[in-house]
Amino acid sequence: MLVEEREISQAVIRRLPRYYRYLGELLENGVERISSNDLSKRMKVTASQIRQDLNNFGGFGQQGYGYNVKYLYTEIGKILGLEEDHNIVIIGAGNLGQALANYAAFEKRGFILKGIFDVNPRLNGVSIRGVPIRMMDELKDFVQNNNVEIAVLTIPKEKAIEVANMLVENGVRAIWNFAHTDLNLPDHIIVENVHLSESLMRLSYNISRYNDEHSGKK
Amino acid sequence: MLVEEREISQAVIRRLPRYYRYLGELLENGVERISSNDLSKRMKVTASQIRQDLNNFGGFGQQGYGYNVKYLYTEIGKILGLEEDHNIVIIGAGNLGQALANYAAFEKRGFILKGIFDVNPRLNGVSIRGVPIRMMDELKDFVQNNNVEIAVLTIPKEKAIEVANMLVENGVRAIWNFAHTDLNLPDHIIVENVHLSESLMRLSYNISRYNDEHSGKK
Known part of the structure; x- marks a missing residue:
């Protein structure tokens, strides 16, 4: 027990x-x-x-x-809550959004991909693992009607804050945020940031430090 | 100063x-x-x-x-070492590898994308931002001849450890690891892990905990 x-x-x-x-x-x-x-x-x-x-x-x-x-x-x-189901949407169907949509472990872990959204009309109706890409102007209604709990943001930072606020106003409770910005959402909203640029900078720092230490610059 | x-x-x-x-x-x-x-x-x-x-x-x-x-x-x-240049290669030209190859901030931060590698022959010669995708059997020579310092791994975990070891034996000094496994490389090799599945589990945990706390289950 x-x-x-x-x-x-x-x-x-x-x-x-x-x-x-x-x-x-x-x-x-x-x-x-x-x-x-x-x-x-x-x-x-x-x-x-x-x-x-x-x-x-x-x-x-x-x-x-x-x-x-x-x-x-x-x-x-x-x-970890992996035995519960959570409906998710992915906002941004670029390479990163598509990579995440194709991530097979999602469903195994209880994350049910309900929708994918983008601004690019050429992607309209294209399906990824059976889920059609929809246009952003459908997002608000979709979130309201599909009990969407989690949104994955893979859109440019300029749009991310506005979209995140709209999602939260329409019932989304958690954001998996890949946009290169902090979202500053209300405290009861759960945000998990993946700031790839910061990860790359830590790598860069560690290489520089190593180089300094081994070149006598230390 | x-x-x-x-x-x-x-x-x-x-x-x-x-x-x-x-x-x-x-x-x-x-x-x-x-x-x-x-x-x-x-x-x-x-x-x-x-x-x-x-x-x-x-x-x-x-x-x-x-x-x-x-x-x-x-x-x-x-x-952070961002004023120094580092030659990098991306291993794995799937959606995630392509997303990273298209990441414009790379060069601004001194990361020079020298090569992209994959096993899929249909990708052979396809270029991303002017860098052609090469086949994996060219990787070893390429790394030896192009002063490659950093490798980005976006390949399945089954292959990641073997490829990482080969890279390190041929002079690569740092790995940005997106494979869902730990690489266990020698201590002097710098590894920056991006374990997306673990990030998603933290999100899942925080949602469950929030639900429990607000349903009286706590």
Whole structure:
């Protein structure tokens, strides 16, 4: 049985998707049980960290027997909300929007792609995995009528804030934001940002720092 | 003048790309100076945090005069290594690879796209922004002969580890990894992971938690 969710710290929560990914890989490879030591070697996290983290989910890691992979995977999936369905739309059917629309894991994780929207009339009616691309002027009605909970934004930053506000006014509760800007939405709206440019800058910084350290510039 | 880089904490470094993005937007809007209070309101970070962070870059925030936007932008860009050029290749010319190849900010930030590689023969010779897509069997020679420093991996996880190892053996020093796996490369190789599935799970978790809290399940 699960302990109550509120007892799990934010730090643990941030690590859960990685545990979930590793446990999923173990399942795919037919592994039924794994010790915290073996998981530790794979994940490059200390075994004591793993034991502490997974102890949050009750007593299913028995001393000497390791963890039941399938059970742990399922329980973490429940915590992450992956057993619930969420209707999503993708706004922006450029390369990135199409890449996300083709992302097969969406449905496995309970994300039901209901619509794709773009401003480009040449894309009107083109289907991706059976979902037709619609024009932006249909978006508002569509969101109101299809119980859309999550919107994925892959549009230029100039348009992103305006579109995000419209979505929220019409009932969207969460934004997966790939636009290169912060959206400044009301506090009760959940925003998960993927700022690729910032990720690239961290890479750039680490290369520069490495170069400096190894050229004596340090 | 810059203080020495080693005095800047990792926590500050992680925040720098966001400062850089906001300062860039201010520059685009013709703003020449900004006070820490105004920047604080825009960025939703406390003014004292901003003053502390930016004090790391020496004394160019004068009390009562605010920050010189252009100077601060330039200095942070230098710290982030954005004034140096890096040759990159993209491995995987699917939607995500093409989205990244079309990412115009690459070159502005010193990332020079030298090649794009895929296994799909139908893509052979197709050009993206003037860069032809090549086949994977040319990759090894290409990397050796073109001083490639960074590889962007947008290929399935089954292939990612093998390709990453080959790249590193042939001189690549950093990987921007979009494959849904950890690469476990030698410590001196810089890896910046973008695990989109984990980002989506965090979004899912936050929606579930919000639903629980507001349905009394908590």
